Amino acid sequence: xxxxRCSLLPILAAVLLAASLSLxxxxxxxxxxxxxxxxxxATALSFEEGYTQLFGDSNLMLHGDGKRVHISLDERTGAGFxxxxxxxxxxxxxxxxxxxxxxxxxxxxxxxSNGDVYERTHDELDFEFLGNVRGREWRVQTNVYGxxxxxxGREERYGLWFDPTQDxxxxxxxxxxxxxxxxxxxxxxxxxxxxxxxxxxxxSKPMSLYATIWDGSSWATSGGRYKVNYKYAPYVxxxxxxxxxxxxxxxxxxxxGAAASATMPPGQRSAMERFRTRHMTYGYCYxxxxxxxxxxxxxxxxxxxAFLPSGEARSTDRRGGxxxxxxxxxxxxxxxxx
Numbered sequence: 001x002x003x004x005r006c007s008l009l010p011i012l013a014a015v016l017l018a019a020s021l022s023l024x025x026x027x028x029x030x031x032x033x034x035x036x037x038x039x040x041x042a043t044a045l046s047f048e049e050g051y052t053q054l055f056g057d058s059n060l061m062l063h064g065d066g067k068r069v070h071i072s073l074d075e076r077t078g079a080g081f082x083x084x085x086x087x088x089x090x091x092x093x094x095x096x097x098x099x100x101x102x103x104x105x106x107x108x109x110x111x112x113s114n115g116d117v118y119e120r121t122h123d124e125l126d127f128e129f130l131g132n133v134r135g136r137e138w139r140v141q142t143n144v145y146g147x148x149x150x151x152x153g154r155e156e157r158y159g160l161w162f163d164p165t166q167d168x169x170x171x172x173x174x175x176x177x178x179x180x181x182x183x184x185x186x187x188x189x190x191x192x193x194x195x196x197x198x199x200x201x202x203x204s205k206p207m208s209l210y211a212t213i214w215d216g217s218s219w220a221t222s223g224g225r226y227k228v229n230y231k232y233a234p235y236v237x238x239x240x241x242x243x244x245x246x247x248x249x250x251x252x253x254x255x256x257g258a259a260a261s262a263t264m265p266p267g268q269r270s271a272m273e274r275f276r277t278r279h280m281t282y283g284y285c286y287x288x289x290x291x292x293x294x295x296x297x298x299x300x301x302x303x304x305x306a307f308l309p310s311g312e313a314r315s316t317d318r319r320g321g322x323x324x325x326x327x328x329x330x331x332x333x334x335x336x337x338x
């Protein structure tokens with residue numbers, strides 16, 4: 001996507017969710033968080049105004065005046081879409097409902113990347129949702145790549161405390177010059193802080209926002225043991241409330257997208273620590289199979305005892321109960337476990 005085209009786009013944003021007594025507690029809490037990050041001038045965009053289809057022809061369907069997007073996977077193809085512009089920092093989120101039933105091998109991704117511009121030195125920030133066999137919960141994985149550092153992937157994987165196939169839940173990426181924070185609903189689940197040791201491996205170049213669904217049979221479930229069963233197709237992932245608020249590539253500073261640099265409040269930091277203790281099932285900092293020594297930014301303490309040498313959690317209690325890109329990542333068996 002040409003940078004010149006991106007720089008002509010205005011700051012993209014979507015409807016702010018106003019916290020009120022009429023909202024359920026989860027929605028109200030998320031609305032309060034979003035309201036603290038985005039300006040009141042944020043406006044709504046339809047799919048046609050903010051996004052473009054990547055692939056999948058009729059496997060991408062628009063609903064609700066273009067405010068809801070369904071992408072599906074069948075034997076013929078998956079589907080995907082991307083933002084029309086690229087951004088340099090900001091807050092990006094969507095409410096997503098995942099396909100139900102037997103979803104082994106199905107991968108739904110919500111991520112930022114500039115791989116179309118920087119083929120060998122691309123940056124990427126990912127939510128990857130990994131399907132599972134019937135009766136087993138979806139897994140959620142976050143990835144951080146900078147300057148083409150896929151050989152040193154910084155993946156983490158988690159269980160969830162809810163069933164992501166029964167209702168919409170909000171997934172968000174908050175990216176600034178110094179920090180990257182991933183959220184599930186109002187809860188931050190991961191913070192990546194820029195360190196001198198990371199150097200260019202901290203994502204720093206403008207990125208576009210993407211959403212895809214595709215067949216990851218070769219690796220996504222138990223190292224490829226369980227494949228996509230197209231008897232259950234089509235697999236439909238639903239997206240709504242897409243928020244794009246960032247600095248358009250090429251825009252001069254200062255930019256409102258810098259609101260993403262706000263400090264994480266103590267209450268949210270405590271919530272993040274509780275989530276990670278209860279639900280994190282794999283951490284690259286604890287993986288001694290891939291890395292004989294932790295990567296430089298890793299601060300490994302007593303909590304490492306909760307993880308196997310493979311980086312997998314020792315306790316199955318972390319897996320979230322029964323609630324449950326298009327390319328294979330380099331480096332080991334991070335996606336191998338059910």
